[in-house]
Amino acid sequence: MTHEFYLWMSYGATAIALAAEIILLRRRRAQALRRVEEEKDLEAQD
Amino acid sequence: MKPNAINWFYFASPATFYGFAGRLAPWFFVLAAISGAAGLYLGLFVAPTDAQQGEVYRVIFIHVPAAWMSMFLYFIMACYGALSLTFNSRLGAMMARALAPTGAMFTFVALWTGSFWGRPTWGTYWVWDARLTSELVLLFLYFGFIALANAFEDPRRGDRAAALLALIGLVNLPIIYFSVLWWNTLHQGSSVNFRGTSMHVTMLWGMLAMAFSFWMYSIGTAFTRVRAIILERERRTHWVRGLAGAGP
Secondary structure, eight states: OHHHHHHEEEEEEHHHHHHHHHHHHHHHHHHHHHHHHHHHHHHHHH | OHHHHHHHHHHTSHHHHHHHHHHHHHHHHHHHHHHHHHHHHHIISSSSSSTBBGGGGHHHHHHHHHHHHHHOOOOOHHHHHHHHHHHHHHHHHHHHHHHHHHHHHHHHHHHHHHHHHHHHHHSSSSOOHHHHHHHHHHHHHHHHHHHHHSSSSSSHHHHHHHHHHHHHHHHHHHHHHHHHHHHHOOSSSSSSSEESSSSSSSHHHHHHHHHHHHHHHHHHHHHHHHHHHHHTTTTSSSHHHHHHOOOO
């Protein structure tokens, strides 16, 4: 195996890990905001 | 009371910190991107090839900063845990929860990149060496913290249990750091310490730029995550309901 393979596996995995964390963060925030909206709507209906 | 002390309490309120973190987080991401680009440029294009290891040594530009962040974030997380236990601070507990996934991610990156550096240099991806094993224990501590924090229906109980685990786990940090001195390990000793370095100056600056980038990224993600946690926890308060109407 060439040195490039080990470098790409390291840098590639790090890039994927960082990107995945940012995507999950954005999703979590959107879910939290949606939940607040839903509860607010439910309360308004009552 | 001095005005400074009042300011600290002012920012300890989740409602105040939510806006503060939202204003600052993008700037931390910008700093992370700029210093990351500089670090990658220095590490991949400027730093010379290592005489013994060849090109594969360039893994250290992410491996070492990730390993530093894995320990540093754990320490900060435990400090927030202590703050939440001592002063019953809600924001302290939320910050500890916000730091844990990023710390776990950097611990995983340190282990993963270490394996891909170890294979061509040591001839193996993994060895039960004191440094590697104690870093793996750190990853399990992060997983334990996250699992324990979410194991209770009452989040405040989860906060306390997880904070206690974080404080107990602090004992692992000196074990990781000094493992290469206390035991005969395959992992090399520190190339950088407070007294100086044995590295070429461009290698050092590349590594420091990447460490700064990871640090800024960690603050940016912690601030973004703590905003989501605040929304989840305080969703029944008037100020959060007002925010939901105003959009993201």
